[in-house]
Amino acid sequence: MSTYKATILVADDDEDIRLALELLLMAENYQVIEAANAKEVIVNVTRHQPDLVLLDMNFSRDTTSGQEGLDILLQLKPFNIPVILMTAWGSIELAVSGLKEGACDFIEKPWNKLKLLNSIEQQLNFSRIKGEHQGYRQLLAQEESKPWVCQSQSMENIEQLINQIAPTDANVLILGENGTGKSLLAERIHQLSNRQASPLISVNMAAIPETLFESELFGHQKGAFTDAKQNRVGRFQLADQGSLFFDEIGSLPLSLQPKLLRVLETGQYEVLGSSQTQSTNVRLISATNADLNQLVKDKCFRQDLLYRLNTLVITIPPLRERLEDIQPLALSFVEQFSVKYQKSALILGQSAIDKLKRHNWPGNIRELSHTIERAVLLSTSSEITAQQLLINITDTGSNAIVLQPLEQAERQLIEKALEVTSGQVIEAAKLLDISRNALYRRLDKFGIKHES
Ligand SMILES: Nc1ncnc2c1ncn2[C@@H]1O[C@H](COP(=O)(O)OP(=O)(O)O)[C@@H](O)[C@H]1O
Ligand SMILES: [Mg+2]
Known part of the structure; x- marks a missing residue:
């Protein structure tokens, strides 16, 4: 096992400088690799994957422009390794150009030993923390990513569409019956967008009492109204640089629609109880199972607000109109719930699959998921049969x-x-x-x- 603190690549065309740095760093228990020219830098970075690079900016002895150092810096970018620049005394401008190109610090030659060692240690710590964060983020993303089935032609079309439009900042309105996957689709759009490193904040419009709407969306200051005992951060602030998901947008009270319209048009709003104007940059995804055009006709929803929301409209068809999705969805749920309830290797029998395809699923995928959950929970053998699927036939619309x-x-x-x-x-x-x-x-x- 290596006992070195870290591996450092020293890049300088002057052999004496390399040697001096090597002695200094080895005494501090670093492993040192050397590079005398641009090519050696890249070769050794690839070969040894050092934790940090000390890069001389004036490689060829007769130039002082630093261009060569900047070029190497650019080539190092994809490796994501911290680079500390070494510049001749007084060439601050060059150091600044280097920092703009992604270097993390600079040291002037001749160097102060303590300063150099401190900078190295600090940058190694930063990069370690950054690496850990990346790990956590990936872990979280993995845990959160739910299976996504899109077997049918209509779902494949939607999949293609969102791949195209997710990276844009266009507002998206998702329509569909309850349980068709609107919320999940909103998550997917956010994850496929350029905003995925920032939060997706969800607000269920149907779940907020009318009197609390404004404070919920825009926040309030302590004392703004009787119950405002503390400052409150609004959803628009939380979602800044990320995405906002407004579920059941049809439930938004008419009185609040102008305020929402304003923030969508200008990115500006005021926190309740404050006169200061705030700015926000959010991408809005909204969803509803209501007929918004009808609401507009009934004067319950503003036409101008609807135009803001529906830059792109995605309609998810009900499950009964995309039978090809039923079997893969059912299998995916069997797998999920088998793990949850610790049942091993459950099979979904053909009779069960046929029965699933015949049902008309008024509750769509949510209903299917509950049906399979019950079946897995109650299963006693290794196969789920049609009899074990407790589908409520009375609500299949037989009255129709x-x-x-x-x-x-x-x-x-x-x-x-x-x-x-x-x-x-x-x-x-x-x-x-x-x-x-x-x-x-x-x-x-x-x-x-x-x-x-
Ligand atoms: N295409 C899909 N593939 C896999 N699971 C899905 C899909 N669409 C929806 N689901 C699951 O179905 C359930 C209902 O989806 P949800 O997004 O909450 O529907 P809605 O918001 O339209 O009511 C959730 O458990 C969700 O994970
Ligand atoms: Mg939902």
């Missing part, structure tokens, strides 16, 4: 059936089955629980176009 000629109903059912299976006859036949040939006969009878 209208009495009509039987043939017409039959035709409608067949068309529906083809629609949700994207025209795959075999899959449609399974849903209707008839043989493939029986379905083909009916397709011919009704003159419905199909793949053969």
